Amino acid sequence: MGPSGSPVIAAELRGVTKRFGATTALDGVSLEVREGETLALLGANGAGKSTALAVLLGLRAPDAGEARLFGGDPRRPSSRRRVGVALQEAAFPATLRVREVVELVRAHYERPVISAALIERFELGRLVSRQVGGLSGGERRRVAVALAFAGSPRLVVLDEPTAGLDPEARHMVEEALEAHVRSGGALLLTTHRLEEVDALATRAVVMGEGRVIGERAGS
Amino acid sequence: MLLELVRYPAYLVPTLVLPAVFFLFFVVPESRADATVRMATFAGFAVIGVAFFQFGVGIAVDRASPWETYLRTLPVGPGVRLAGRVASAAAFACAAAVLLVLIAIATTGASLPGMRWAGLGVALFFGAIPFALLGVALGYWAPVKGALPIANLLYLVLAYAGGLWIRPSRLPHAVDSVSPFLPTRAFADALVAAAIGSRADWAAWLTLGGFAVLFAGFAVAGYRRDEGRRFS
Numbered sequence: 001m002g003p004s005g006s007p008v009i010a011a012e013l014r015g016v017t018k019r020f021g022a023t024t025a026l027d028g029v030s031l032e033v034r035e036g037e038t039l040a041l042l043g044a045n046g047a048g049k050s051t052a053l054a055v056l057l058g059l060r061a062p063d064a065g066e067a068r069l070f071g072g073d074p075r076r077p078s079s080r081r082r083v084g085v086a087l088q089e090a091a092f093p094a095t096l097r098v099r100e101v102v103e104l105v106r107a108h109y110e111r112p113v114i115s116a117a118l119i120e121r122f123e124l125g126r127l128v129s130r131q132v133g134g135l136s137g138g139e140r141r142r143v144a145v146a147l148a149f150a151g152s153p154r155l156v157v158l159d160e161p162t163a164g165l166d167p168e169a170r171h172m173v174e175e176a177l178e179a180h181v182r183s184g185g186a187l188l189l190t191t192h193r194l195e196e197v198d199a200l201a202t203r204a205v206v207m208g209e210g211r212v213i214g215e216r217a218g219s
Numbered sequence: 220m221l222l223e224l225v226r227y228p229a230y231l232v233p234t235l236v237l238p239a240v241f242f243l244f245f246v247v248p249e250s251r252a253d254a255t256v257r258m259a260t261f262a263g264f265a266v267i268g269v270a271f272f273q274f275g276v277g278i279a280v281d282r283a284s285p286w287e288t289y290l291r292t293l294p295v296g297p298g299v300r301l302a303g304r305v306a307s308a309a310a311f312a313c314a315a316a317v318l319l320v321l322i323a324i325a326t327t328g329a330s331l332p333g334m335r336w337a338g339l340g341v342a343l344f345f346g347a348i349p350f351a352l353l354g355v356a357l358g359y360w361a362p363v364k365g366a367l368p369i370a371n372l373l374y375l376v377l378a379y380a381g382g383l384w385i386r387p388s389r390l391p392h393a394v395d396s397v398s399p400f401l402p403t404r405a406f407a408d409a410l411v412a413a414a415i416g417s418r419a420d421w422a423a424w425l426t427l428g429g430f431a432v433l434f435a436g437f438a439v440a441g442y443r444r445d446e447g448r449r450f451s
Contacts, residue, residue, distance in 0.1 A: 057291075058291070059288065059291060060451065061450075077295050080292060080293065080294040081294040083294075085289065091284055095222075095224075096223050096226075108294055109294065131226075
């Protein structure tokens with residue numbers, strides 16, 4: 001909770017515009033995610049969802065407007081201390097084992113989740129001793145989502161969180177996401193799946209051609 | 220990064236094993252008279268190989284990797300990641316040089332008095348810096364698919380023409396005429412001075428320093444260009 005008693009704003013874009021050459025990927029986009037809620041970004045390919053996430057995470061600088069993570073500049077490492085991320089493409093050094101990747105990511109945070117708890121929560125027990133290069137796409141996706149929780153984050157950002165997961169794994173991930181929000185965390189995800197919005201999201205922002213074109217209530 | 224590379228034979232073999240194999244081919248069959256000097260220059264060859272492949276190819280490959288993008292979302296700055304790469308490169312460079320030295324001692328009887336080992340170590344460490352910077356420049360300027368062949372070409376051509384494999388006096392005339400202007404020649408001269416215990420070759424060190432400044436400029440420009448394209 002913030003000083004005024006209202007939930008803390010975990011992430012926000014304020015009037016963000018981002019251009020790539022002649023293409024305007026984001027055009028005056030404003031949105032915010034508060035602790036205790038799940039915001040879904042919906043939209044077709046090319047709508048600007050991934051660019052919005054990239055600006056929010058400090059991977060891209062806005063041409064106009066600003067992005068904030070817990071009130072700070074996302075390009076500063078200190079602003080990312082309470083943030084966990086799973087990008088759309090889950091890629092890891094192929095020769096590292098799952099346990100080693102988990103430890104590597106945990107080492108970046110001041111108060112990481114205990115490895116055993118993380119491995120159990122995301123059912124990675126069968127995979128911990130395997131090299132990441134030998135995992136299937138769905139298994140790598142599950143590892144990527146698990147890593148987003150490795151640092152005990154208050155904000156989790158997931159780009160297409162359940163893409164490539166089988167129904168059982170998808171259910172397990174959705175349970176973990178719901179538990180995170182119930183405990184007061186914030187969740188920002190992009191998705192194509194309306195059923196995911198209905199299952200998880202407090203609110204959904206619909207994007208099209210780089211703009212916010214609508215909002216809808218979630219579950 | 221260390222663990223990742225140790226399990227990757229495509230990296231391990233050329234960086235650790237190749238210099239030793241070259242030593243066996245180029246030095247062992249020849250007269251042992253200058254085996255100690257050759258050991259020193261081949262150790263240099265081993266060390267700059269790590270610089271080219273770990274920085275040059277490593278950075279180029281990482282640029283195209285979603286893993287590198289993911290690492291940027293973690294709460295540490297680029298300096299920490301660079302420090303990790305440097306530490307890993309230092310470890311591999313040590314391993315490559317030690318392996319080379321052990322093989323040299325075992326096959327040619329090359330040897331140095333105690334303090335000259337330290338002098339050679341210092342020369343290897345500081346002499347490798349320009350090549351690490353060249354590797355970084357290569358990593359940021361080369362296209363991903365071109366980085367490995369370019370690194371191989373630079374590595375082998377510079378090593379040969381700089382006299383790291385054979386005495387510069389035995390290089391073909393055309394190569395020898397270019398050799399004095401190469402950073403690998405300066406490195407070879409510095410290593411030879413350290414190995415024979417003569418006074419430091421300041422001309423060689425000044426040359427290496429100049430190349431370090433030049434390559435650092437290319438590296439910084441390449442980094443800014445890449446950052447501007449991918450993360451601005």
